[in-house]
Amino acid sequence: MLEQGIICPGTSPFSAPVLLVKKADSGVPPGRLNSAVDALSRCDADTADAPRELHALSRPSFCLLNDIRDATAADPEATRLLQQLLDASLGAPWTTNDGFLLHGKRIFVPAQHDLRHQVIALAHAADHEGIQKTLMRLREVFYIPGDRGLVQDFVRACVTCQSNKTPTL
Structure with missing residues (x-):
């Protein structure tokens, strides 16, 4: 098809x-x-x-995944992790496959350009369901070190979430 x-x-x-x-x-x-x-x-x-x-x-898109693959090859942190993996000083759960650096079965997102922001925005914009569900959706596919803080900041800055938030007493 x-x-x-x-x-x-x-x-x-x-x-x-x-x-x-x-x-x-x-x-x-x-x-x-x-x-x-x-x-x-x-x-x-x-x-x-x-x-x-x-x-x-x-339709599915793979542009973001191609950007992550390219950034993995250029990012200093990712290249350091890849070198450690090749030297066998970095073991499980790290692996590499098809140009991606994997943490378990999740794709490592390097801190290049705004890729981490794009991935978090993609996971959050699906339903604007808050921090926990955004983290859950994000962690199904991607690995970002310190993702909880990044997601918290993103959700707190989300205009849609803040305008729909119910006031507390």
Whole structure:
């Protein structure tokens, strides 16, 4: 499907391909005749006889991951860790794979440019659910030393979170 152009690269490493399939005959009454409609059963009256298609709604992106890979090769801290790993003075849970420095199964994000800020923003902007859930989402994929303090600062500076925050007595 990627080769056919149905699924193309997007902007978020947290997103997955989301596909919407409309079946030719779902057995569901169209439009107003359906009292329990959902997103997949809706069908416009003028396209009721048209063939159904597969539509890509969102797409995965690997630009950020490529930026992290490039920064890992250029960052002094990452190159020091890679050298220690090659010298066998840095053991588990550190490994390397495909240009990434891994801490366990998580990708190390070097302090190059604003990559750490981008990764935290990506993990937080999904739902603006606060410090703990942002940390949980971030730690599923990425490793950033001192991430708790960075996430706390980011969430406290988030305009959306602060405007939706309920006042305490």
